Amino acid sequence: GESVGLHLPTLSVQEGDNSIINCAYSNSASDYFIWYKQESGKGPQFIIDIRSNMDKRQGQRVTVLLNKTVKHLSLQIAATQPGDSAVYFCAENRGRSSYKLIFGSGTRLLVRP
Amino acid sequence: KAGVTQTPRYLIKTRGQQVTLSCSPISGHRSVSWYQQTPGQGLQFLFEYFSETQRNKGNFPGRFSGRQFSNSRSEMNVSTLELGDSALYLCASSSDRVSSPLHFGNGTRLTVT
Numbered sequence: 001g002e003s004v005g006l007h008l009p010t011l012s013v014q015e016g017d018n019s020i021i022n023c024a025y026s027n028s029a030s031d032y033f034i035w036y037k038q039e040s041g042k043g044p045q046f047i048i049d050i051r052s053n054m055d056k057r058q059g060q061r062v063t064v065l066l067n068k069t070v071k072h073l074s075l076q077i078a079a080t081q082p083g084d085s086a087v088y089f090c091a092e093n094r095g096r097s098s099y100k101l102i103f104g105s106g107t108r109l110l111v112r113p
Numbered sequence: 114k115a116g117v118t119q120t121p122r123y124l125i126k127t128r129g130q131q132v133t134l135s136c137s138p139i140s141g142h143r144s145v146s147w148y149q150q151t152p153g154q155g156l157q158f159l160f161e162y163f164s165e166t167q168r169n170k171g172n173f174p175g176r177f178s179g180r181q182f183s184n185s186r187s188e189m190n191v192s193t194l195e196l197g198d199s200a201l202y203l204c205a206s207s208s209d210r211v212s213s214p215l216h217f218g219n220g221t222r223l224t225v226t
Contacts, residue, residue, distance in 0.1 A: 089156065
């Protein structure tokens with residue numbers, strides 16, 4: 001079926017530590033993946049994306065890893081800050097030459113001072 | 114560049130009524146998508162429009178409809194509202210290239226009483 005799942009619903013980390021948020025997807029034909037951050041009262045904010053022809057992509061303090069063999073996606077946040085506290089969603093595009101994002105259920109990241 | 118703008122921000126309607134939500138995409142973006150977000154079902158895809166044509170549709174009843182205008186602005190309509198339609202409705206836009214990220218607005222919070 002169509003599902004993108006997350007292994008942990010809540011992740012609590014110490015400020016300054018690295019955070020890793022995981023995601024499993026089910027459609028091996030999906031070729032585009034996006035991570036979003038959502039703060040209370042706001043819409044999802046784009047963080048980083050990756051295409052299926054890549055294994056890793058880095059941004060500012062964030063890295064996305066894609067393992068197509070086991071259909072697993074992860075988001076790594078370096079030196080986690082209080083401002084990183086939010087809900088994080090992975091999304092898989094099921095559209096063909098179009099957009100149809102299937103979202104995971106989300107992981108709440110709590111950063112302890 | 115202005116982001117995705119959704120109006121109104123909040124709406125309260127009663128069962129049986131209909132509602133129209135509006136979305137202005139980022140300038141230059143021709144793809145507009147709509148998503149429903151609820152605590153129970155998470156983020157679910159409604160439909161996607163590109164150049165006034167619906168390219169993709171999610172698994173929602175026919176009471177949910179949308180359209181896109183020649184200036185890429187989009188509206189979605191929900192007729193015969195039900196209590197379960199209470200949700201945050203999010204609009205997202207993207208450029209022509211699939212595998213470029215969707216950027217979301219802050220949504221319209223619809224409450225059906």
